[in-house]
Amino acid sequence: AKADDDDEGGGSSAKSCVDTSGATVKVGFLNSLSGTMSISEKTVADSLNLAVSEINAAGGVMGKKLEVVQEDGASEPKIFAEKATKLIQSDCVAAVFGGWTSSSRKAMLPVFESNDSLLFYPVQYEGLESSPNIFYTGATTNQQIIPALDYLKGEGVKSIFLVGSDYVFPRTANKIINAYAKANGIEVKGEEYAPLGATEFSTIVNKVKSADADAVFNTLNGDSNVAFFKQYKNVGLTAAAMPVVSVSIAEEEVAGVGIDNLKGQLTAWNYYQTVNNPANTKFVKAFKAKYGNDRPTSDPMEAAYTSVYLYKGMVEKAGSFDVAKVQAAAGGVTFDAPEGKVTVNGENHHIAKTFLMGEVGADGLITTVWSSPAPIEPDPFLKSYPWAAGIGG
Amino acid sequence: MKRLVPLLAYLLLAGALLLLAPAILTDFRLSLLSRFCTFAIVAVGIGLAWGRGGMLTLGQGLFFGLGAYVMAMHMKLDDAGPGGVPDFMKLYGDGKTPGWWEPFRSPIVTLLGIILVPAIVATVLGLAVFKRRVKGAYFAILSQALTAAFAILLIGQQGTTGGFNGLNGFKSFFGYAVNDPVNRRLIYFLTAIILLVILAGMAQLYRSRFGELLVAVRDGEERVRFLGYDPANIKLVAYVVSAVLAGIGGALFVPIAGIISPSDVGVVPSIAFVIGVAMGGRTTLLGPAVGAIAVAWAQTSLSENFPSFWSYFQGGLFVIVILFLPGGIAQLPTMATRLRRRPKPPADPSPIPQPRAAEPRAAEPRAAEPATTSAPATGAVA
Amino acid sequence: MSTDYLEITKLHVEFDGFVAIDSVDLTVLQGDLRFLIGPNGAGKTTLIDAITGLVPATGSARYGSTELLGRKVHQIVRMGVGRTFQTASVFEDLTVLQNLDIAAGFGRSPLSLLRKRRSVPPEVEKALTAVGLESLALRPAGVLAHGQKQWLEIGMLLVQDARVMLLDEPVAGMSHEEREETGHLLKRIGADRTVIVIEHDMDFVRTFADSVTVMHGGRVLAEGTVAEIQADERVQEVYLGRSVAAITEEVG
Amino acid sequence: MDTFTNQLVAGLSVGSVLLLVALGLSLTFGQLGVINMAHGEFIMAGAYTAYVVQQAISDPGASLLISIPIGFAVGGAMGLILEIALISRLYHRPLDTLLVTFGVSLILQQLARDLFGAPAKQVVAPEWLSGQTSLAGVDVPKARLFIFVLSITAVLAVSAVLKLTPLGRRIRATVQNRDLAETIGIPTRRIDRYTFFIGSGIAGVAGVGLTLLGSTGPTLGTSYIVDAFLVVVAGGIGQVKGTVIAAFGLGLLQATFEYSTTASIAKMLLLLVIVLFLQVRPQGLFTVRTRSLA
Amino acid sequence: MLELRSVTAGYGRSMVIHNISLEVPLEGAAAIMGHNGAGKTTLLRAAVGLLPVRSGRVLLDGQDVTSYRPNKRVRRGLAYVPQGQQSFGQLTTMENLQLAADGRKRGPVLIDEMLDQFTALRPLLARRAGLLSGGQRQQLSIARALITEPRMLILDEPTEGIQPNVVAEIEQVILNLTRSGGLSVLLVEQHVGFALRSTNRYYVLEAGRITSSGDGGEGAIADVRAAMAV
Numbered sequence A: 001a002k003a004d005d006d007d008e009g010g011g012s013s014a015k016s017c018v019d020t021s022g023a024t025v026k027v028g029f030l031n032s033l034s035g036t037m038s039i040s041e042k043t044v045a046d047s048l049n050l051a052v053s054e055i056n057a058a059g060g061v062m063g064k065k066l067e068v069v070q071e072d073g074a075s076e077p078k079i080f081a082e083k084a085t086k087l088i089q090s091d092c093v094a095a096v097f098g099g100w101t102s103s104s105r106k107a108m109l110p111v112f113e114s115n116d117s118l119l120f121y122p123v124q125y126e127g128l129e130s131s132p133n134i135f136y137t138g139a140t141t142n143q144q145i146i147p148a149l150d151y152l153k154g155e156g157v158k159s160i161f162l163v164g165s166d167y168v169f170p171r172t173a174n175k176i177i178n179a180y181a182k183a184n185g186i187e188v189k190g191e192e193y194a195p196l197g198a199t200e201f202s203t204i205v206n207k208v209k210s211a212d213a214d215a216v217f218n219t220l221n222g223d224s225n226v227a228f229f230k231q232y233k234n235v236g237l238t239a240a241a242m243p244v245v246s247v248s249i250a251e252e253e254v255a256g257v258g259i260d261n262l263k264g265q266l267t268a269w270n271y272y273q274t275v276n277n278p279a280n281t282k283f284v285k286a287f288k289a290k291y292g293n294d295r296p297t298s299d300p301m302e303a304a305y306t307s308v309y310l311y312k313g314m315v316e317k318a319g320s321f322d323v324a325k326v327q328a329a330a331g332g333v334t335f336d337a338p339e340g341k342v343t344v345n346g347e348n349h350h351i352a353k354t355f356l357m358g359e360v361g362a363d364g365l366i367t368t369v370w371s372s373p374a375p376i377e378p379d380p381f382l383k384s385y386p387w388a389a390g391i392g393g
Numbered sequence B: 001m002k003r004l005v006p007l008l009a010y011l012l013l014a015g016a017l018l019l020l021a022p023a024i025l026t027d028f029r030l031s032l033l034s035r036f037c038t039f040a041i042v043a044v045g046i047g048l049a050w051g052r053g054g055m056l057t058l059g060q061g062l063f064f065g066l067g068a069y070v071m072a073m074h075m076k077l078d079d080a081g082p083g084g085v086p087d088f089m090k091l092y093g094d095g096k097t098p099g100w101w102e103p104f105r106s107p108i109v110t111l112l113g114i115i116l117v118p119a120i121v122a123t124v125l126g127l128a129v130f131k132r133r134v135k136g137a138y139f140a141i142l143s144q145a146l147t148a149a150f151a152i153l154l155i156g157q158q159g160t161t162g163g164f165n166g167l168n169g170f171k172s173f174f175g176y177a178v179n180d181p182v183n184r185r186l187i188y189f190l191t192a193i194i195l196l197v198i199l200a201g202m203a204q205l206y207r208s209r210f211g212e213l214l215v216a217v218r219d220g221e222e223r224v225r226f227l228g229y230d231p232a233n234i235k236l237v238a239y240v241v242s243a244v245l246a247g248i249g250g251a252l253f254v255p256i257a258g259i260i261s262p263s264d265v266g267v268v269p270s271i272a273f274v275i276g277v278a279m280g281g282r283t284t285l286l287g288p289a290v291g292a293i294a295v296a297w298a299q300t301s302l303s304e305n306f307p308s309f310w311s312y313f314q315g316g317l318f319v320i321v322i323l324f325l326p327g328g329i330a331q332l333p334t335m336a337t338r339l340r341r342r343p344k345p346p347a348d349p350s351p352i353p354q355p356r357a358a359e360p361r362a363a364e365p366r367a368a369e370p371a372t373t374s375a376p377a378t379g380a381v382a
Numbered sequence C: 001m002s003t004d005y006l007e008i009t010k011l012h013v014e015f016d017g018f019v020a021i022d023s024v025d026l027t028v029l030q031g032d033l034r035f036l037i038g039p040n041g042a043g044k045t046t047l048i049d050a051i052t053g054l055v056p057a058t059g060s061a062r063y064g065s066t067e068l069l070g071r072k073v074h075q076i077v078r079m080g081v082g083r084t085f086q087t088a089s090v091f092e093d094l095t096v097l098q099n100l101d102i103a104a105g106f107g108r109s110p111l112s113l114l115r116k117r118r119s120v121p122p123e124v125e126k127a128l129t130a131v132g133l134e135s136l137a138l139r140p141a142g143v144l145a146h147g148q149k150q151w152l153e154i155g156m157l158l159v160q161d162a163r164v165m166l167l168d169e170p171v172a173g174m175s176h177e178e179r180e181e182t183g184h185l186l187k188r189i190g191a192d193r194t195v196i197v198i199e200h201d202m203d204f205v206r207t208f209a210d211s212v213t214v215m216h217g218g219r220v221l222a223e224g225t226v227a228e229i230q231a232d233e234r235v236q237e238v239y240l241g242r243s244v245a246a247i248t249e250e251v252g
Numbered sequence D: 001m002d003t004f005t006n007q008l009v010a011g012l013s014v015g016s017v018l019l020l021v022a023l024g025l026s027l028t029f030g031q032l033g034v035i036n037m038a039h040g041e042f043i044m045a046g047a048y049t050a051y052v053v054q055q056a057i058s059d060p061g062a063s064l065l066i067s068i069p070i071g072f073a074v075g076g077a078m079g080l081i082l083e084i085a086l087i088s089r090l091y092h093r094p095l096d097t098l099l100v101t102f103g104v105s106l107i108l109q110q111l112a113r114d115l116f117g118a119p120a121k122q123v124v125a126p127e128w129l130s131g132q133t134s135l136a137g138v139d140v141p142k143a144r145l146f147i148f149v150l151s152i153t154a155v156l157a158v159s160a161v162l163k164l165t166p167l168g169r170r171i172r173a174t175v176q177n178r179d180l181a182e183t184i185g186i187p188t189r190r191i192d193r194y195t196f197f198i199g200s201g202i203a204g205v206a207g208v209g210l211t212l213l214g215s216t217g218p219t220l221g222t223s224y225i226v227d228a229f230l231v232v233v234a235g236g237i238g239q240v241k242g243t244v245i246a247a248f249g250l251g252l253l254q255a256t257f258e259y260s261t262t263a264s265i266a267k268m269l270l271l272l273v274i275v276l277f278l279q280v281r282p283q284g285l286f287t288v289r290t291r292s293l294a
Numbered sequence E: 001m002l003e004l005r006s007v008t009a010g011y012g013r014s015m016v017i018h019n020i021s022l023e024v025p026l027e028g029a030a031a032i033m034g035h036n037g038a039g040k041t042t043l044l045r046a047a048v049g050l051l052p053v054r055s056g057r058v059l060l061d062g063q064d065v066t067s068y069r070p071n072k073r074v075r076r077g078l079a080y081v082p083q084g085q086q087s088f089g090q091l092t093t094m095e096n097l098q099l100a101a102d103g104r105k106r107g108p109v110l111i112d113e114m115l116d117q118f119t120a121l122r123p124l125l126a127r128r129a130g131l132l133s134g135g136q137r138q139q140l141s142i143a144r145a146l147i148t149e150p151r152m153l154i155l156d157e158p159t160e161g162i163q164p165n166v167v168a169e170i171e172q173v174i175l176n177l178t179r180s181g182g183l184s185v186l187l188v189e190q191h192v193g194f195a196l197r198s199t200n201r202y203y204v205l206e207a208g209r210i211t212s213s214g215d216g217g218e219g220a221i222a223d224v225r226a227a228m229a230v
């Protein structure tokens, strides 16, 4: 068939084979269990499993138990696309949970759109996206980066230095930061990108040092963080002299980077293990009971956990597992998540979240030093920020 | 007789790809197989460069990527419509289509580009490398460095190459919806047939004088120089052909996988290409193609069942095959074929050695050897 | 008497300050089977290396009217100057026939390279017979014995129809009979070619040489007929040695 | 002026890291001709050794110093096992060693993941190596200085062994002509093992040193392996002095490029420089020519 | 001293020498002669241990060394000069000699003695062996073997590529060492005269089999010629 024969994206191309007639309904988990990203994504798979077992123990979704089909994305976008196809077409799952890197999400997006299926994506990301087939339960930029800048501004920071890994999230984040800085009279003293996985930071650290900014905004990813902070400390820079705000360092990374290298540095998230509310106490306790006491909980894990409950809420509100019905019912679904109350935005499929500025403590845990007064409505395209006009076309 | 074995194997492969697979595989599996076929096309090229020419190229990802990106650029532009700007550029770029994208709006330029871009890059690189007599491990490591550089370059140019995300979200392939199951089957057949045609062409090349010359260069590059050839040119041809094949594989990969990103062209995927070739049998004709498909298939099905086990399995497979089966799986059934040399030409009057009176002893010990396999196969014609 | 000749003048080769060839003049005419002898390290192989473009040299080496120095190895071969190596080097994975066929082929058009060979080209057939390897034509060259490889190398020059042949110890390691045979072969093919043979076996030299050049320490020490050379005291001193008589006797 | 000296220091320290990771390769690759893709995993093993030792000896300074010889032994032992089990069968097929050891490297990485878990482990640096010290008026990070000294010491030791000792002679002889070496009484099998042991041991030491700069995780080795090979290639295979010059040359270049462009572009430029350099000197900085045609 | 008992050996599946038995007596010398490709080198490689034997035994000093690696045989007094002017090309001439001398008390002295014997090598000590001329390399190869003070010396066409006057000297060295130095020699040689003058036993090899043998000495020249001309 010619492409023009179809009105839109080939919606006719695949018929859903989801079977909801039995006592169980299948859902797919798609996380990297091998490759470089497995470090992070395994933890997400764990908390997804926790959520499912809790839900099943409590009677399931609309009386049906969830049956998990786990797939390995192998840290490769094309494998994510392939496995997503498999989950939808061969395993006939009702929804898929997973993905971490933007590239994995971008690779899966057309699969979910053309097969008209649902993906729950649990990681903070660079925004500028909104697909009817994806629910984004991590933060978009106006729920993480912008409030972090607000915080810095409030602390009297006049100049910042940007350090990031060379890929889409840091580049987009820094575009936003630059626009914000321009609008708010903050000077951006430098913007440096290291190749993904880079371990040599001597020059970048030299540049940071000689730029002498008030703070560093760090969007580095993975192992690069370890190298960056060690070498940052090696040249004599400290949290007191020049604090670093990181957006990708969560509890489980702290140990790897080294508490002594991170102590006092800032992180920007929507959840920390130390968040104090009953829902979180229950979540942390359940998680540790299931996976061991030494396992910390972190923002993406919490977002993943939350995503399963949100799905449950949507399905039950819709009274059906049918994709169109779930989509229609999604808006306004809420959940008392460990991070606090979250609400699904029916328009852009993100969720309203509270921002938490954190500081790494001597025990390796992160404590909140500032939080947004209320959950922030998601605005992936930054429509409500006049200074951001022009970002994202 | 000996010529029959490869022919039979070829027909078997053709039958399996064109008749059997479409009949028994689900749409999803078939589309996996089409992806594997694109790897097989790359593998055939590596077989030529490495198996025959001795150039272990750890950088086929570069050419695979060039072909793929050319195709992907066209598909993105096509989706954007006449004069339109691809979606990701609006997000991450300056909202304009860069000049070097424009030519690929045209399907014809794209088809030419898929062949010519890898060919030209390979020619330039090859001239630089082979004329300066860089070879062996130097060449292997250099080609690896180049593909690493290429991946880094792609990642750094977010606004024009899609950066780390690569290019994806395609809707149509030369006007056909990529997600339509019927079209996906058509793409499968297209890929399989291209693979088979390439294999047939390669068979001819292997048997040609050029094929022999390439082996000569592999075994004694300097010596070939003293026969009046410039070995650089011979290697160059093989290298460029292998680059073009990688480009074709890459171009077909894009509509099938629906994505091309730097992680498909870097160091690791480049080595993965070589894996299949080594497994299948680098010096044989069908070995690389079959090996590539087999390894990719094993990867997919194993990682479905035992995600973290795959690494062990892949590693172990490598070790065992290279160590104990240096000729690859092709070595198993066709030891005879592997040893097959050119059959005695028909012009030769007699298969029985008739040593000239003057040097009888030179011939005798060899003729007396019972165990050698190369009994003259008189009359086996091309 | 003939138009073809190899003329070397003031040839000079130096390696990191060590002068291996020092201003050598040498002219070899077509049909004159020239032997090059001299002590180990005299520079014989280096001379051939220089002519065939393997080591850089100054001075001049002309074949007919064309200068060879400064050209690339394969270009020199294409001009009809071929050589063999002191340690035989053939393509071990290819058969004898394929070795010869490749040697015959540098002039082929690219298109014909892509075609399969359907019959044995006549020049290959001839060379195969000339060096007596017909019965081994289909063997991989790698399994040939030392001497057989050397014949194959000569065969490869023959199919190329090299006008100038530079042979570096082609009969080393051959038995007496085989030497004789090779010698006759050289005589035959040398008749209409310009041939230089490096050799240490004085028997062989005596039997087959038309003329002899003796090198020593990178220079030409003497030149002349075998008899003249053998009588030359300086040659006896540096090369033949006092026991030369004993060696000469051997042939009887 | 200030940035100049800073970048000089940066360049030299990048160079000393490169040297440390490439030195072992210049033995196994340069001398034995083995393209050991698992070399990176030996580095990783050294880093994990530092981690494990630190679990036992909590004083960071003492554990670092003790880890160096232990790291050498661990890396060396792994190399030895690899040599005996696999490489020894492949000396006549050098390019195949690349593929086999690539397989081994996959296995070792996964093994590390299964043994130590996927997240990176923290190795605490001793207090006396944190911060900077002033050398001739220039601020130098102490950790960098330590690695610099470590790599120079290793280089001196290796070249002394190769150039001056009978063992070194035997190592060089064995790689050139195995049969001949055997027939003048050199136990070539044992020599191969010594060589591999030393080369892999140095990888282990490199791993210990690198814990001062980066993370200790399963992918540690992968991030260095390509660079390490490039250093050896650019320096000229089998040439320790070439490796040294290439390492520092590339280190300085990288620092310069990175300063004037971005890290990604710098990385790419560096690779291109190496390609161009090999145009000028196809066999690397230093080569040993012989008259053989091979 | 060295004894081969019905040795069969070859490459891959094809055997090159068949059922060879021969003996080199203590302080004696034996020569093997035969045409190109007869299997002489193969035979020596089997004796040295570079080629595994398919069947049969190799005895050194009455002891079975069939399963020994070459270096172990060398430590028992064997030395081998291979065909083809082999050396360690990237090592200097001096280092080539030192390799053989390493671990021997008399090492330095031995090197010096050899340099007196092969005077051509002295000015080349610092040059890499790969740059030497063919004949220079061959002389180096013989010197290297002699430095190990062998009791059993195996030579594969030692005079190939060597200038006549040095050939004569080598002949003298071999004669001296066998007559007074306690050395046994197994020699493959194409120069029948040279071979027979320096040995007291000869074997003619044809197509991997011994077809005739006898006592050496110049008197045997005619016999050997006849045997080989068949």
Ligand SMILES: Nc1ncnc2c1ncn2[C@@H]1O[C@H](COP(=O)(O)OP(=O)(O)OP(=O)(O)O)[C@@H](O)[C@H]1O
Pocket: C015, C018, C020, C038, C039, C040, C041, C042, C043, C044, C045, C046, C047, C086, D291, E127, E131, E132, E133, E134, E135, E136, E137, E161
């Ligand atoms: N690349 C080089 N560098 C340094 N010296 C060299 C080089 N090539 C050759 N030589 C020296 O040049 C001299 C001449 O060598 P050449 O090989 O020409 O001798 P030859 O006459 O062929 O001797 P033979 O009869 O032993 O083969 C020798 O002393 C050799 O060591």
Ligand SMILES: Nc1ncnc2c1ncn2[C@@H]1O[C@H](COP(=O)(O)OP(=O)(O)OP(=O)(O)O)[C@@H](O)[C@H]1O
Pocket: B365, B366, C142, C143, C144, C145, C146, C147, C148, C173, C174, E011, E016, E034, E035, E036, E037, E038, E039, E040, E041, E042, E043, E083
């Ligand atoms: N590596 C090998 N693989 C297979 N066959 C071989 C190999 N080396 C030698 N041969 C074969 O074994 C036979 C004997 O070879 P060998 O080298 O022992 O002969 P030789 O008597 O030493 O000859 P020459 O006088 O030429 O040195 C020859 O037919 C040769 O082709």
Ligand SMILES: [Mg+2]
Pocket: C044, C045, C046, C086, C168, E133, E134, E135
């Ligand atoms: Mg010579």
Ligand SMILES: [Mg+2]
Pocket: C146, E040, E041, E042, E083, E156
């Ligand atoms: Mg021989």
